[in-house]
Amino acid sequence: MKRALIVGAGIAGCCAAMSLARAGWSVTVVEKQARWQFHSSGIFVYGNGLAQFRELGVMDDLLAAGFVVPGGRNVYFDHCGTHIADVSYPTVQGAPAILGIKRAEMHRVLSRRIEALGIMVQLGTTVAALEQDEDGVEVTDSHGTRARYTLVIAADGIRSGVRSLLWPQVQPAYSGFGVWRSVHARPPELVDKIMLMGPGKRVGIMPISQDKLYVFGTIAEARGTWHDPAKWPATMRETFSEFGGPVRPFLDALSDGSEVLYTAVEEVQLPLPWHKGRVVLIGDAAHASTPFMGQGGAMAVQDAVVLGGLLAQGLPVAGALQRFGELRAPMCRFVQDVSRRVGEAGARADAQSHRDNLAALPTGAQGAVDGFYAELARLVAS
Numbered sequence: 380m381k382r383a384l385i386v387g388a389g390i391a392g393c394c395a396a397m398s399l400a401r402a403g404w405s406v407t408v409v410e411k412q413a414r415w416q417f418h419s420s421g422i423f424v425y426g427n428g429l430a431q432f433r434e435l436g437v438m439d440d441l442l443a444a445g446f447v448v449p450g451g452r453n454v455y456f457d458h459c460g461t462h463i464a465d466v467s468y469p470t471v472q473g474a475p476a477i478l479g480i481k482r483a484e485m486h487r488v489l490s491r492r493i494e495a496l497g498i499m500v501q502l503g504t505t506v507a508a509l510e511q512d513e514d515g516v517e518v519t520d521s522h523g524t525r526a527r528y529t530l531v532i533a534a535d536g537i538r539s540g541v542r543s544l545l546w547p548q549v550q551p552a553y554s555g556f557g558v559w560r561s562v563h564a565r566p567p568e569l570v571d572k573i574m575l576m577g578p579g580k581r582v583g584i585m586p587i588s589q590d591k592l593y594v595f596g597t598i599a600e601a602r603g604t605w606h607d608p609a610k611w612p613a614t615m616r617e618t619f620s621e622f623g624g625p626v627r628p629f630l631d632a633l634s635d636g637s638e639v640l641y642t643a644v645e646e647v648q649l650p651l652p653w654h655k656g657r658v659v660l661i662g663d664a665a666h667a668s669t670p671f672m673g674q675g676g677a678m679a680v681q682d683a684v685v686l687g688g689l690l691a692q693g694l695p696v697a698g699a700l701q702r703f704g705e706l707r708a709p710m711c712r713f714v715q716d717v718s719r720r721v722g723e724a725g726a727r728a729d730a731q732s733h734r735d736n737l738a739a740l741p742t743g744a745q746g747a748v749d750g751f752y753a754e755l756a757r758l759v760a761s
């Protein structure tokens with residue numbers, strides 16, 4: 380039987396495990412965390428990602444654990460809370476337009492599924508060394524155990540250890556943005572995804588369950604900016620102090636003990652090919668993006684589905700990995716480029732750029748969303 384080692388049990392790794400098991404492979408997953416624990420408040424997944432989760436049989440469980448935004452509605456305000464525009468995100472192949480979910484809940488669903496499939500997961504384990512020959516990969520893990528695999532899939536995220544073994548020259552690059560996130564009780568009437576567009580900053584609100592929502596704020600910051608974690612709630616409140624409207628009560632509520640997370644955002648651009656011999660990188664390890672399009676998770680699950688589909692066709696491993704990179708790179712690059720442009724447009728803090736951004740929203744935003752999804756569909760088809 381063909382044997383795959385998957386390194387990393389995040390979205391890409393868990394989904395690759397499901398996808399390869401479905402293709403008839405024997406799968407082992409190693410994850411460096413000693414127990415399942417996922418920081419960060421919430422994540423939103425758009426219809427293109429949900430349709431891929433449905434392929435793997437987990438969409439309904441994710442929908443039950445999170446919050447589906449009615450009508451895929453995204454409501455825009457200026458930073459004072461004046462309403463500007465409503466935009467509807469599309470359903471994709473019958474999958475809902477937007478799901479908000481706690482990351483820990485998402486990983487509870489994914490990890491339960493791989494356990495139910497009988498896939499072996501070794502927590503507290505990583506890869507220490509890899510040696511390849513024509514027929515396979517000899518892997519030494521962090522406990523010194525050696526095993527041989529037909530294929531190694533590195534799904535170990537933005538700071539991929541496998542990437543640093545095989546592509547040491549490819550490093551994450553600072554994007555120029557910091558992102559703040561906090562979790563709050565959700566008032567029952569708050570059901571939309573909300574964006575407040577401020578001069579040089581943006582704040583969003585996203586429901587993630589029947590009783591919780593998360594607030595996220597983005598700001599352009601110089602490389603090396605550091606914020607003391609002990610003061611994160613107060614720093615987030617001050618950073619976005621000019622914002623009012625629907626976000627004001629949540630910012631005012633931030634205090635010591637609030638669930639707040641700050642991330643200095645990085646990107647990864649791995650040139651093709653995304654494989655060396657029988658080792659391939661997927662997800663953030665290959666193409667981490669800025670989060671302005673909320674597409675990193677969708678790209679990770681789609682990598683897994685596409686790779687499993689190619690391997691199920693019985694192609695030789697080298698051919699399948701080559702085709703995988705060629706199929707996935709254009710879409711991942713497109714998402715990275717659009718996301719970076721959206722971030723840069725929102726970061727312009729001068730009064731004229733801010734006025735231009737707001738003026739473009741009422742007529743332009745729905746067209747931009749529709750155009751983005753039309754291009755994603757074209758890239759899938761091509």
Ligand SMILES: Cc1cc2nc3c(=O)[nH]c(=O)nc-3n(C[C@H](O)[C@H](O)[C@H](O)COP(=O)(O)OP(=O)(O)OC[C@H]3O[C@@H](n4cnc5c(N)ncnc54)[C@H](O)[C@@H]3O)c2cc1C
Pocket residue numbers: 386387388389390391392409410411412421422423424504505506534535536537538539540541558642644645661662663664667668669670673674675676677679
């Ligand atoms: C601020 C921010 C907000 C975001 N918001 C969204 C959003 O709303 N929607 C969305 O779709 N995307 C969002 N993203 C992007 C999304 O989080 C990522 O694209 C996605 O998590 C990538 O999944 P992954 O499995 O490739 O990597 P990860 O989720 O990072 O998983 C990697 C796994 O590998 C493990 N690991 C790491 N190193 C090793 C090693 N050496 N050995 C073994 N295991 C290892 C890690 O512990 C982890 O479990 C956001 C990103 C950021 C930075």
